[in-house]
Amino acid sequence: MPFIEWRLKPQTGDNTLDTMESIKQTFFQECEDLLQDLESGLILMNDGEGDDETINSVFRAVHSIKGGAGAFELTDLVKFAHIFENTLDEIRSDRLEATKEVLTVLLQSSDLLMDLVEAAREGGSCNEERSQKLMDTLAGFIGAPAETPTETAMPDFEPQSMDDMGFQPLVMDFGFDGDGDDQQAAGFSIHFTPTAKMYAHGNETARLLATLASLGDMKTTCEHADLPDFDDLEPEGSYLSWDIELTTENEEEDVRENFEFVEDDCELIITPLGGISLPELPVLEDLEIEPTPVAIEPETLEVKAPEPEVKKTETKKNTETKTAKPNTGAPATIRINLERVDRLINLVGELVINQAMLTECVVDAGLSQDPSVSSGLDEFKQLTRDIQESVMAIRAQPVQPLFQRMSRIVRKAASATEKSVKLVLEGEFTEVDKTIVEKLADPLTHMIRNAVDHGIESPEKRVENGKPEEGIVTLSAAHRSGKIIIEVSDDGAGVNRERVKQIAIDKNLIQEDANLSDSDIDNLLFMPGFSTVETISTLSGRGVGMDVVKRAIQSIGGRVVISSTPGKGSTFTISLPLTLAILDGMLVTTAGQTLVVPLTSIVETLIPSPEDIHPMGSNSVINIRGTFVPLVDVGHELGFTQEPTDTNNCVVLSIMTDDGVQSAVLVDTIQDQRQVVIKSLETNYGHVPCIAAATILGDGRIALILDVDHLIEQAGQRTPSPELPQIAAE
Amino acid sequence: MSIKDQIKIMVVDDMATSRGLVINGLEEIGIKNITYETTGDAAFEVLSKAPVHLVISDMNMPGMSGLDLLKSMRENASTKRTGFILLTGSDDPSLVQRGIKLGMNNFIKKPFSVPQLKSCMERVIGKI
Numbered sequence: 015m016p017f018i019e020w021r022l023k024p025q026t027g028d029n030t031l032d033t034m035e036s037i038k039q040t041f042f043q044e045c046e047d048l049l050q051d052l053e054s055g056l057i058l059m060n061d062g063e064g065d066d067e068t069i070n071s072v073f074r075a076v077h078s079i080k081g082g083a084g085a086f087e088l089t090d091l092v093k094f095a096h097i098f099e100n101t102l103d104e105i106r107s108d109r110l111e112a113t114k115e116v117l118t119v120l121l122q123s124s125d126l127l128m129d130l131v132e133a134a135r136e137g138g139s140c141n142e143e144r145s146q147k148l149m150d151t152l153a154g155f156i157g158a159p160a161e162t163p164t165e166t167a168m169p170d171f172e173p174q175s176m177d178d179m180g181f182q183p184l185v186m187d188f189g190f191d192g193d194g195d196d197q198q199a200a201g202f203s204i205h206f207t208p209t210a211k212m213y214a215h216g217n218e219t220a221r222l223l224a225t226l227a228s229l230g231d232m233k234t235t236c237e238h239a240d241l242p243d244f245d246d247l248e249p250e251g252s253y254l255s256w257d258i259e260l261t262t263e264n265e266e267e268d269v270r271e272n273f274e275f276v277e278d279d280c281e282l283i284i285t286p287l288g289g290i291s292l293p294e295l296p297v298l299e300d301l302e303i304e305p306t307p308v309a310i311e312p313e314t315l316e317v318k319a320p321e322p323e324v325k326k327t328e329t330k331k332n333t334e335t336k337t338a339k340p341n342t343g344a345p346a347t348i349r350i351n352l353e354r355v356d357r358l359i360n361l362v363g364e365l366v367i368n369q370a371m372l373t374e375c376v377v378d379a380g381l382s383q384d385p386s387v388s389s390g391l392d393e394f395k396q397l398t399r400d401i402q403e404s405v406m407a408i409r410a411q412p413v414q415p416l417f418q419r420m421s422r423i424v425r426k427a428a429s430a431t432e433k434s435v436k437l438v439l440e441g442e443f444t445e446v447d448k449t450i451v452e453k454l455a456d457p458l459t460h461m462i463r464n465a466v467d468h469g470i471e472s473p474e475k476r477v478e479n480g481k482p483e484e485g486i487v488t489l490s491a492a493h494r495s496g497k498i499i500i501e502v503s504d505d506g507a508g509v510n511r512e513r514v515k516q517i518a519i520d521k522n523l524i525q526e527d528a529n530l531s532d533s534d535i536d537n538l539l540f541m542p543g544f545s546t547v548e549t550i551s552t553l554s555g556r557g558v559g560m561d562v563v564k565r566a567i568q569s570i571g572g573r574v575v576i577s578s579t580p581g582k583g584s585t586f587t588i589s590l591p592l593t594l595a596i597l598d599g600m601l602v603t604t605a606g607q608t609l610v611v612p613l614t615s616i617v618e619t620l621i622p623s624p625e626d627i628h629p630m631g632s633n634s635v636i637n638i639r640g641t642f643v644p645l646v647d648v649g650h651e652l653g654f655t656q657e658p659t660d661t662n663n664c665v666v667l668s669i670m671t672d673d674g675v676q677s678a679v680l681v682d683t684i685q686d687q688r689q690v691v692i693k694s695l696e697t698n699y700g701h702v703p704c705i706a707a708a709t710i711l712g713d714g715r716i717a718l719i720l721d722v723d724h725l726i727e728q729a730g731q732r733t734p735s736p737e738l739p740q741i742a743a744e
Numbered sequence: 745m746s747i748k749d750q751i752k753i754m755v756v757d758d759m760a761t762s763r764g765l766v767i768n769g770l771e772e773i774g775i776k777n778i779t780y781e782t783t784g785d786a787a788f789e790v791l792s793k794a795p796v797h798l799v800i801s802d803m804n805m806p807g808m809s810g811l812d813l814l815k816s817m818r819e820n821a822s823t824k825r826t827g828f829i830l831l832t833g834s835d836d837p838s839l840v841q842r843g844i845k846l847g848m849n850n851f852i853k854k855p856f857s858v859p860q861l862k863s864c865m866e867r868v869i870g871k872i
Contacts, residue, residue, distance in 0.1 A: 033768055041761040074804050081833045082761040084855035183850035183867035186798075186827040265749075 034086075041082040043349070045131045046415075048075040052124050053418055060117045069112075073102040079127065088134045091127075094145055098123050101152045110155055119151050125422055201230060201262050202269055205283040207255035212279035214250065223256070226272045230262030255281075352448070355408055359595050362402045363691040366596060369398045370688060370712030399689065402596055410445035413491045413500075416455060417442045420462050420489055427466035434473055434483055435466050440490035446498050450590055453570045454500070457563040461502045461586055462487060464560070469506035469584055479581065481505065497614055498592060503585035509578040511535045518544065536576045536584075540564045569696070571706060573723055597692055599709075599719065600667070601685040604659065605649030610690050610709055610719040611679070617668040619684060624661045633729055636666060636678050643668070646729040647680045648720070652704060671723045679722065692719065704728060747872050748774040755780040756787040756801035756813065757831065762854070766800055766831065769861045773872060784808025788816050791823045798827035798869060800852075803839065811839075814846045827868050 055072035058064045080095035101120070104110035112120075126140070126148055133140040204226075208219055223234060237255040247253075260269065266284055273282050373391055381387045421437045428435040446454075470476075470485030477483055490501045511532060518524045518538045530538075538544060542561040567574045571591045578584035591597060591612075599610035600619075626637040627645060636645040645666065649655045659680050669677045690709035695702055695718075706721040753775055757763040763780055770778050779796070781787035785808050787801065799817070803810035810830050817823040830843050830851040843851060849868040852861060866872055 037761060037764040037768060040764055044759060044761050071806065074806065077804050077833050078759045078762070081854045082759070085761070085765050183864075184847070185870070186825075186849060186868050 038086050041086065042131070042135045044082065045079055045135075048079055049124070049128050049131065050415055050418060051075045052127070053121075053421070056117065056121050056124055057418075057421060059112055060114075060121065064112075069102065069106050073099065073106050076102055076127070079131065083134070086134075090140065090145070091130045091134050094123075094127060094130055094149060097149050097152045098127060101156050104156045116155060119148065119155070121425055123148055123152065125425070128422070201260045202266065203285045204258040204260060204269065205255065205281075206258065206273070207281040208252050208276065209279050209281070210248075210250055210252040212276050213252060215276075215279060217276050217279070219254070219256065222272065222276065223258070226258065226260065226269070229264050229268060229272070230260055232261075233259040350408075355405070358405050359409070362398075362405050363595055365398050366402065366689050366691050367710050367712070369394055370690075371714070372712075374712035402689070406447065406592075406595070407445075409448045411448050411451060412443045413446050413451060413454075414439075414442040416451050416458065417489055417491070419455070420458060423459050423462045424466055424487055427463050431467055432472070433466060433470050433485060435470050435485045435487055437462075438486055438488045440488060441492045444491035444493060444498065446491070446590070447592065447595075450498070450570055453566065454588075454590075457566040457574075457588075458489075458500075458502070460560075460563050462489070465502055465504040465506070465584075465586075469504035469508075471507050475507075493592075494589075498590040500588040500590065501585055502588075503583060505583040508580040508582055508584055509536050509539070509576070511580070514538055533577070536578050539576060540574070571692075595692060596689055597719070598687070599690045600687050601711075601717070602648075602665070602667070602681040603683045603685060604652075604681040605654035607649070607654050608685065608711065608715070608717045609648065609681070610717050611667060611681075611722060612706070612719065613687065615669050615671065615722045617670050617676075620666050620668065622661070622664070622666050627661050634680075638666075638668060638678065641676070643676045643678050644726070644730060645678045645680055646726055648725070649681070651725060651729050669722050669726065671726055675726070677726045679725065690717075690719065747869065749776050751775060751798060751869065752777040752779070752796040753798045753800060754778075754787060754791065754796045756782075756784060756799060756805070756810070758782050758802065758805045762802060762831070766861070769856075769858045770800075772858050773862050773865075784810070784813035784816075788813055788820075788823075791817065791826065792820050793822075795822050795826050798829065798849075798865070800829045800831060803830055803832040811842055811846060811848075814843070814848055818847050829864060829868065 052072055052075040055064065055068045055075070058068050059072070076095055076099045080092055080099055083091040083095060098120075101110065101116075101123075105112050105116070110116065126145060130140050130145070132138075206219075206222075208217075223232075226232065235257045237257060238253070240255075241247075241253045262269070269284055270277075270282075273280065372394070376382050376387055376391060417439045421439070424435055424437040465487045466485075470487065471479070471481075473483045476485065486505045488501070488503045490503075492499050515524070515530065515535050515538070518535075518541070519526050519528075521543060523538065523541050523544060524530070539560045540563075542559070544559055544561065564574050567588055567590070572588055574586055574588045576584060576586050591614075597610075598613040600613055600616060602609050602611055620638070622636060628635050628637070628642075634645040634647070635642040647659050650658055659682060661680075664680055664682055665684050667679050667681065669679055671677060690711075692707045693709055693716075695705060695708050698708075702718075704721050704725040705718045706724075707719045708716050709719055711717050753770060755763055755766045755770070755778060757766065757780070763782070767778055767780060777796075779790075781790060784801070784805055787799070788808070791799065799813070801810040801813055808816070810832070814828050814830070817826060817828065827849045828847070830848050831854060832839060832851055833854050835853050840851060850864050852864045856864075862872060
């Protein structure tokens with residue numbers, strides 16, 4: 015998980031504090047990753063799928079958290095991580111078997127560690143009793159008292175003495191002068207060989223040497239052994255090289271800077287004078303070149319005589335390391351402030367609008383037929399789309415961390431209800447817009463708690479019903495036809511419909527004689543004020559019901575539906591837009607209004623013949639290739655007009671709703687198909703039924719984006735004929 | 745030119761926090777030439793082409809551990825004389841023993857203070 019490294023500035027006074035603070039922030043960021051590694055590793059082990067590397071990475075995670083915590087004197091964290099780490103070490107070295115019992119405690123410890131990190135970050139504290147209890151249990155496993163590590167905080171400075179370990183530091187002699195501040199001959203030995211190119215580019219050695227001389231005292235020798243006979247002399251060739259001994263207080267960079275503009279056109283070897291040569295030495299030895307200390311005497315350059323090429327390259331490489339990218343080999347990842355990405359997304363939104371406006375201007379100016387203009391516009395459109403998709407990809411992140419958090423919720427819920435539940439994750443690498451991921455956390459938590467609390471039966475009951483004792487809650491994510499589908503399902507008892515209906519009647523949510531289909535009853539769970547638990551349980555009944563979940567999901571442009579089979583379990587399906595910023599839409603006109611229909615919900619568009627449309631109650635049905643599907647007149651349904659749309663002159667959009675119901679909507683005409691920028695109505699105005707959001711069109715007008723599913727649902731509720739889709743064609 | 749200006753040190757640690765602490769400490773001591781690598785493998789690759797004077801490496805890293813790195817360094821002609829300080833979270837004597845056998849120059853236990861880091865280095869390279 016490497017990311018752009020902040021380079022630390024030289025320390026002066028307050029800066030140190032800032033730097034430590036910034037490292038501390040890095041620590042907490044790193045903890046997030048580590049805790050995730052820890053948890054996923056432990057879950058793997060718990061599932062019996064762990065190997066040596068799994069326990070190693072689990073150990074490393076706790077070890078690193080402890081290490082970092084120690085540096086910032088987060089004593090609670092260090093204390094707990096210490097015993098946790100020791101226990102893991104015992105397992106790692108096969109002194110302790112990772113039984114189910116041990117793993118349960120380890121998972122609890124991982125949860126606590128997470129809380130402790132959180133507490134340290136927020137500056138709060140954690141339940142000490144819980145911490146102590148777990149520490150005692152862990153200590154019990156490894157047969158040691160839960161003692162505090164002796165050096166939790168940074169001990170006062172004392173010279174490191176490893177004598178008691180029988181260790182004496184190995185002294186290295188690099189030929190450095192012992193007393194650091196004592197200056198030896200400070201300066202550099204420079205070997206400079208220009209190529210013909212350098213001269214061709216208009217540079218002169220004389221000028222370079224003159225500016226170099228300004229850095230200090232300089233002794234220059236010109237090497238002219240390569241100079242050919244006059245007859246063979248190429249007037250534009252380069253035959254000379256220079257050896258320079260520069261005594262200066264300046265840095266190597268300053269010397270190098272002098273040659274900045276000719277760097278690529280010369281060979282430049284800079285070695286500190288009277289300085290060190292150790293790293294170079296082994297290389298030279300390796301090449302069986304006399305290991306003459308490079309810089310001590312000016313004559314060193316003779317070394318190059320036998321094998322000049324080899325030595326030069328090696329030395330050059332050494333000088334290169336300084337500027338070499340330090341992160342070699344590691345996949346480059348960066349952490350970016352989210353605000354910057356958001357700003358980029360907003361700009362892309364503006365670009366999309368601008369592109370639409372430009373297109374409109376071109377059409378208005380009568381230029382749309384001009385092939386160069388239209389192909390230019392097409393290209394612009396494609397580029398805008400590419401940019402948009404690339405920017406969206408920056409924000410996309412796998413749902414894995416979110417899903418993993420849920421396994422913690424399951425563990426907590428299971429232990430609170432004394433049930434045995436396993437969470438199975440599927441498609442956790444599905445990428446979802448970051449904003450959506452964040453907003454999913456609360457509803458998912460609630461649904462998962464519900465699944466454990468209400469869905470899964472008690473172990474006894476499960477055994478009675480011939481099910482395995484351990485219940486399974488499955489959390490899955492997938493991309494499906496331009497949407498993200500997240501499912502929470504359990505293999506529990508399913509919705510107890512009789513009870514649900516009775517409660518709804520008791521709470522006056524429905525009439526006693528209401529004739530409801532099974533799915534209608536299941537959907538009662540989403541009604542405000544519905545809660546099947548009479549006494550609020552500590553777990554899922556926190557005063558919020560599934561209606562809150564539904565609203566939360568709607569607020570991010572999603573929908574949630576339930577399907578349930580008695581005795582087999584229930585599935586909640588959440589469908590979400592890929593992004594909250596831009597959508598592909600079809601621009602339609604109805605009753606003089608321009609509306610946007612999300613492209614993802616449109617299956618096909620067709621021009622119907624009037625005889626295919628049959629009025630039915632206050633609505634109509636349309637015969638699409640032998641199947642009757644409900645037809646919703648958009649303009650009429652939304653109240654734009656009292657008159658029904660003229661069926662002789664209209665377009666029908668065949669729609670597939672998220673719950674898989676086929677339906678159709680009627681509009682006057684189709685204008686265009688394009689990307690539109692989503693502008694929330696809720697934040698700017700307020701919620702409007704059947705309207706998902708608004709957008710700005712190319713001409714600056716505002717168009718509403720239709721919530722097709724809601725529209726169809728609303729029309730369906732008005733027509734008391736839920737069996738409608740099942741009517742077979744004659 | 746003092747040691748501080750001349751010595752080239754490479755810090756090897758997979759954790760940004762720990763790496764940051766060491767680099768920060770070295771900069772506070774006044775070391776000018778500091779590079780870093782995030783894995784033992786990457787470090788060895790770079791070192792074998794361009795040795796430094798001193799490597800300060802973490803012990804616990806995925807893939808090549810600190811001692812694995814030390815072993816590879818000691819077996820390679822161009823890095824066998826490079827100084828090596830092991831950064832460790834534990835003072836497990838057997839770890840230290842293994843380090844001694846492989847030719848580690850010194851070790852430092854986390855958490856450490858800047859003076860401790862300095863003293864640890866001075867025991868290897870002389871007064872800074």
